[in-house]
Amino acid sequence: MKIGSDAGNGLRELAGVRAVVTGGTSGLGLALVEELAGRGCGVAFVARGRAGVERVVRERAGVHGIVGDVASKEDIHPIAVQVLGELGGLDVLINNASDLGPAPLEFLADTECEDMERALATNVTGPFRLTKALLGALARAAREGRGALVVNISSDAAVAPYPRWGAYGASKAALHHMTRIWDAELAAEGVRFISFDPGDMDTPLHALAVPDADRAALKRPSEAARELVDLIASVLRRQGKPAAESSSSAAEANQ
Numbered sequence: 001m002k003i004g005s006d007a008g009n010g011l012r013e014l015a016g017v018r019a020v021v022t023g024g025t026s027g028l029g030l031a032l033v034e035e036l037a038g039r040g041c042g043v044a045f046v047a048r049g050r051a052g053v054e055r056v057v058r059e060r061a062g063v064h065g066i067v068g069d070v071a072s073k074e075d076i077h078p079i080a081v082q083v084l085g086e087l088g089g090l091d092v093l094i095n096n097a098s099d100l101g102p103a104p105l106e107f108l109a110d111t112e113c114e115d116m117e118r119a120l121a122t123n124v125t126g127p128f129r130l131t132k133a134l135l136g137a138l139a140r141a142a143r144e145g146r147g148a149l150v151v152n153i154s155s156d157a158a159v160a161p162y163p164r165w166g167a168y169g170a171s172k173a174a175l176h177h178m179t180r181i182w183d184a185e186l187a188a189e190g191v192r193f194i195s196f197d198p199g200d201m202d203t204p205l206h207a208l209a210v211p212d213a214d215r216a217a218l219k220r221p222s223e224a225a226r227e228l229v230d231l232i233a234s235v236l237r238r239q240g241k242p243a244a245e246s247s248s249s250a251a252e253a254n255q
C-alpha cells in the first residue's frame, strides 16, 4: 500500500503531528508506524533489535528508527534525545512495547521473580521513565496549542484476573492506573494521557501467549492501529488544533 494514499480523504488531519511509538517493528507498533506515517505524521519508533529497526526504516521511507530497550534505565535518555533530535519536538508518545512475563505463561506461584521484574520494567517503569524524559517537550507542544498526548497500550488482562497472566496482568493494571493519575495531574498543563486496549490481535506476542489460538479469528493489528489513530486525532482535535492547522495559524499570525 502506498503511504499517503488516503490523502484528500479527510485523513490528513494529523499531517505534521510528531509521534513516537515504542515497539515499532512488529504487531501493533509496526501497524501504528505505518498508519501514522500514512496520515502525514513525523514518526520515530523504538525497538531493541537493530536488524528489525533497520528493516522498518528501509521499507518505510521517512520514519526514524531508534535502537533501544525501554526496560533499561541507561537507554531512556539516549532514546529521548534521539526522538527530539529526529522530530524536533513531540506531540504524541505511544508506550506500546510490552513484555509478557513468563513464556509459556505460568501461575503466579510458579512465576520467576526475574520474569515479574522484566514485565514491570518493560510495561510500567519503562513507560514511566520515557514519559518523564519527554514531558518537557510534550508540555511545550501543549503550550504551543498543538495538543499533547500520551497513549499507554493496555489490555483486558489489566482488568480481568486471568489465571496464568499474573505478571502481565499486574503490570498492565499498574500502567492503566498510572495513566489515570498522570492524566489527573497534568490536565491543567494540557498534556492528556489515555489507555487503549487494542483487543486480541494476530501478533507474535499473542502467539507466544496462546500458541493454539485460531489466528483467523484474531483482529489484524492494522485495524487496531486505525482505531487508535482515529482516537488520537479526536483527542488532539478536542484539545486544541491538529499540528497542520496550528502551524498554518502560526504562519498566518506572522504575516
Ligand SMILES: NC(=O)c1ccc[n+]([C@@H]2O[C@H](COP(=O)([O-])OP(=O)(O)OC[C@H]3O[C@@H](n4cnc5c(N)ncnc54)[C@H](OP(=O)(O)O)[C@@H]3O)[C@@H](O)[C@H]2O)c1
Pocket: 022, 023, 024, 025, 026, 027, 028, 029, 046, 047, 048, 049, 050, 052, 068, 069, 070, 071, 095, 096, 097, 098, 099, 122, 153, 154, 155, 156, 197, 198, 199, 200, 201, 202, 203, 204, 205, 206, 221
Ligand atoms: N497481541 C494482542 O492480542 C494484544 C492484546 C492486548 C494488548 N496488547 C498490547 O499491544 C501492544 C503491542 O503488542 P503486540 O502483540 O503488537 O507485540 P509484538 O508483536 O510482540 O511486538 C512487540 C514490539 O515491541 C518491541 N519491544 C519488546 N520489548 C521491548 C523493549 N524492552 N524495548 C523496546 N522495544 C521492545 C519488539 O521489538 P524487539 O523485540 O526488537 O525489541 C516489537 O517491536 C503491547 O503493549 C501488548 O501488551 C496486545
